Amino acid sequence: MSSCEAAVACSGLVRRFGDRDALSGLDLEVARGEIVLLVGPNGAGKTTLLRVLATVLRPTEGEAVVEGCSLPGQARKVRGRIGFLAHEPLVYPELTVTENLELYAALHGVAGERVATLRERVGLARRGNERAAELSRGLRQRLAIGRALLHDPSVLLLDEPTAALDEDGRSLLRQVLAEEGRTVLVATHEPEWFSGVATRQVPVRAGRVAA
């Protein structure tokens, strides 16, 4: 598979925090429409890889290309195409569900009407006026899924997406993953839950893809 066909391509990717290499020469290619599971122990570099691809961290060395745009040079182009679900829901606890989604809609240049659609889709239609802090952890995770999908990204980066989700929430996540055409990278400790939807598993250890 050549890099130009890949939705995500990393070559010799290094991300250093002080003296520690969180990524140490990671190579990875993910084709468009693939659902790839990143598996491995805590501290293996899965979250760091997702944060680099989400343009939140700059790579120290190596090359990362997302949807044909290289990072960090073309990060701004990439940002509009990526949805990032992190460990934290990345929402303001004291803002309501609607206010949080409206804020991210404004940041992504998405029409305000999409907020109501997304709220409905993630099962928070009747909780629009509730503050994020008042939601249970599972409902906050749904809000985070709504935030990540707001701008209809072609690449989804999901970090432990099943955490705190109840059965309804997991069913919502399954629907999102089943949507055709979207490339998804999932960092997870529950690979068995994704069996049937995932294209393949990529083991990550010590900051690189394990053989």
Next chain:
Amino acid sequence: MRAFRALVRKDLVLELRTAEVVPAMLVFLLAVFTLVRFALGSSRLAGGSRAATGMLWAVVVLTALLALTRAFAQEREHGIWDGLLGAPVERWIMWAAKACSLWVFLAVSQVVAVPLFWLFFLQQGPSPSIPVLIAALLLADAGIAVLGALLAGLASAGRAREVLLPVLFLPFAVPLVLVASDLSVATISQQPSGFETLKRLGFLAAYDTIFALLGWALFEYVVEE
């Protein structure tokens, strides 16, 4: 422009709901004025209105530190930086929005601070010119906000941010306090020439412009690394 408006609105709504910054600034102001007033046992400072006006500027800068310390607290404490940085928005817009919110917080605190200052220290004797003082406050607030938003972003990434921020901010605030204080003190006992006043206001505007340009150019590097 939509992203800028949304970010400013977010800060103002959060402040209205949490009341974390402005009430703390007001309590601090009131406490300092009360302490100085009663410690001296008189509304007249030893240096008269000049000393009182100079003290006002020192208090303005120290109060601003309270707002700056909390400037990116929500983003830091809840990991929201990753959400903001993942959005296709120029980083300088995030800095400009934060500077704008800080400017509003400073201006609101001074709406209360200036009358209190008058009440505590300037009931007798000459006072500085109100229009000049207000112009100086608005320009100084803009300088504090643009510089403060940049430094608060820088400090928010560090571990010793509560120590780092004052250490970074106060040296840069010295010229601002010197000129703003000089400007308002000069109007107490004499009518300074319009040229002198404009020259000092021009310095404050130049200070604002320089740090606005630095914020615009550097904020991306400050928050991304």
